[in-house]
Amino acid sequence: MHLHLILLAVGLACIARLLLFRPSQSLRWPYMLGLFLFPPLLLLVTAITILNMGQGQMLGLPVGQIGQICAAALLTGAVILLLWRAGQNWQALRQVRQYPVLRLERLDTAVTAHVLPETAMPFAAQLGFWQSQLVITQGLLSQLSAAQVEAVLAHEQAHVYYRDSFWFFWLGWLRQLTAWMPNTECLWQELLLLRELRADRWASERVDALLLAESLLQMAQAPLRNLDRSFDSSMAVGVSSARIEERIEALLGNLELSQPVDVAHLPWWLLLSFLPLLTTLAHH
Incomplete structure (x- = not known):
């Protein structure tokens, strides 16, 4: 039985x-x-x-x-x-802590980030669990303007606000546990997109949405090369160009930005x- x-x-x-x-x-x-x-x-x-x-x-x-x-x-x-x-x-956190620390000013808030000095591509991500740490590359600082960097930092602060690195650690575990089931990868990519739309919505309330869209497009055009595999690329801003148009259209006001979700709004079933x-x- x-x-x-x-x-x-x-x-x-x-x-x-x-x-x-x-x-x-x-x-x-x-x-x-x-x-x-x-x-x-x-x-x-x-x-x-x-x-x-x-x-x-x-x-x-x-x-x-x-x-x-x-x-x-x-x-x-x-x-x-x-x-x-x-x-x-x-292991990823341990490696990140070996990189130099840079203090960045975003509006009236100081943001501390670990900088990957020998990486030319623009990249930003949150790594960790409940208290995540910001990781950026030298390419982000050199290829984007100061205003664009501020927009990217606002997006990353949204991930900190929603504790995305913590929650998606557990969701990523369930994803691997059910990788053999139908539509697992499709649902995972959809959740990643919804997470980014939520972060875009939060950031657009604090910085110019058009500027954030420009920064997003510039980062999405840069492929991930020579990035350590221990990094969870799913927490990166400009990793995947898939469905990037939907995020840009949402920022430009052509689509409704994704609303936050909490336990009370989970389906009863x-x-x-x-x-x-x-x-x-x-x-x-």
């Missing part, structure tokens, strides 16, 4: 990932985030429930050890993957991922 529960959870998780459509802009954040979270949560809750139930009977049928072994393997793999990601993040907990009532 435990093995049947796991197979049922896997089937439902894959089916949920196939229910992908483009919602309205107001529902885009909660829908995409909920669809991304539901499958891994369902699998993890199912595995935890099975291990918690242990040996016995369910609905009058004996439960075997195969289901428990599969559940234990899933949770063990998830923990190992989490530790590996944490180690990669820590995300609670269905905890339904496996009810199976303990049928276990003896």
Whole structure:
């Protein structure tokens, strides 16, 4: 019976990932985030429930050890993957701290950044967990004007404000955990875009939106070369040119900028991922 529960959870998780459509802009954040979270949560809750139930009977049928072994393997793999990601993040932070520190003035706020001196391409990213650290390249300072650099720093401050490096560390873990599921990469790229749209919206309230769009376009045109692979490029401003037009159109006012999302606005059906907990009532 435990093995049947796991197979049922896997089937439902894959089916949920196939229910992908483009919602309205107001529902885009909660829908995409909920669809991304539901499958891994369902699998993890199912595995935890099975291990918690242990040996016995369910609905009058004996439960075997195969289901428990599969559940234990899933949770063990998830923990190992989490530790590996944490180690990669820590290694990147350790390397970044070896680079010189530069104090930059943004409006009335001083921003401290680690500068990669031998990198000519314009690049900016937040690295770390809850208290992230700003990393920029010498190319950002040399190729962009002072006003453009200030716009980029405002965008990066938005990532600090929303704690994006922390939350996307966990989302990135779930992404790798469910990389074998349909539409995982599509949803991940959508979440990255929504995150950048949210940061653009926050920054555009503090600096000129046109200036931010110009800075974004200039950085997006520079390919990532000779950048250390330990850096999480998903937290960079100008890494991917995919869907860059949507961000620029949003900044120019042709599209509605993405609204922030919080726990209260997550879809109610995300609670269905905890339904496996009810199976303990049928276990003896």
